[in-house]
Amino acid sequence: MGSEKNKKYIIENEVEELPNLAEKIEKLGESWDLSQAITMNVNLVMEEALSNIIFYAFNDKKKHEIEIYVSIKKNKLTITFKDDGVPFNPLSQQKPDINLPAEERPVGGLGIFLMSQIMDEMHYNRQKNKNILTLAKDI
Numbered sequence: 001m002g003s004e005k006n007k008k009y010i011i012e013n014e015v016e017e018l019p020n021l022a023e024k025i026e027k028l029g030e031s032w033d034l035s036q037a038i039t040m041n042v043n044l045v046m047e048e049a050l051s052n053i054i055f056y057a058f059n060d061k062k063k064h065e066i067e068i069y070v071s072i073k074k075n076k077l078t079i080t081f082k083d084d085g086v087p088f089n090p091l092s093q094q095k096p097d098i099n100l101p102a103e104e105r106p107v108g109g110l111g112i113f114l115m116s117q118i119m120d121e122m123h124y125n126r127q128k129n130k131n132i133l134t135l136a137k138d139i
Contacts, residue, residue, distance in 0.1 A: 004071065004072065004073045005032055005071060005072045005073075006069065006070070006071045007028055007069070007070045007071070008067065008068070008069050008070075009021060009024060009067075009068040009069075009070075010065050010066070010067055010068070011050070011065070011066050011068065012063050012064065012065060012066070013053065013054045013057070013058055013063065013064040013065075013066060013083075013085075014054065014063075015051070015054050015055075017050075017054075018047055018050060018051070021046065021050070021068070022043050022046075022047065025039060025042055025043050025046065025070075026039060026043070028070065029042070032072065034077075034139070038077070038137075038139055041118045041137070042070070042077070042079065044114070044118065045079065045114075045115050045118055045119060045135060046068070046079065048111035048112070048114060048115050049079075049081050049090075049111075049115065049133060049135070050066065050068075050081070051111065052090060052111060052112075053066055053081060053083050053085060053131075054066075056085075056088065057083050057085025057086060057088060057131065058083075058085045058086070059086055064083065064084055064085065065083075065084075066081060066082070066083045067080075067081070067082040067083075068080070068081055068082075069082075072139070075138060075139055076136055076137070076138055076139070077136065077137045077138075077139050078134060078135070078136045079134070079135045079136075080132060080133070080134045080135075081131075081132070081133045081134075082130050082131070082132050083130060083131050084129060084130050084131075085131055087126050087131065088131060089124040089126075089131075090112045090124065090133065091112070091122055091123075091124050092124075115135060118137070119135040119136060119137050120136055120137050120138050121134075121135065121136040121137075122134070122135050122136075123135075
């Protein structure tokens with residue numbers, strides 16, 4: 001995998017966009033010769049991150065664009081999400097206590113935990129009124 005590969009997607013803040021994007025990621029995985037496990041993990045992480053953005057980032061009912069960048073460089077797969085929602089750092093959220101019985105756990109937080117288990121790096125910053133979440137995995 002010597003060459004650098006990049007792909008950009010733009011979706012609206014509608015949960016109905018997710019299955020269509022998942023299909024595009026399947027095709028991207030095939031064209032980039034990613035293993036099925038990597039492609040499945042990319043789709044899982046994207047669904048978690050995008051669900052959070054779609055459900056929580058916007059406090060109006062307007063349409064917003066969410067930019068998604070997927071790249072591979074030197075055996076590192078990177079996914080970056082950019083949105084113009086309210087400032088929110090998902091990485092600053094308290095980690096769930098997965099040792100508690102399910103009925104005692106607070107609702108939420110598992111998606112971010114799941115992403116942290118799949119990916120090797122997770123970074124958040126805010127630039128020019130945009131949330132930027134970057135996830136990376138060595139492949």
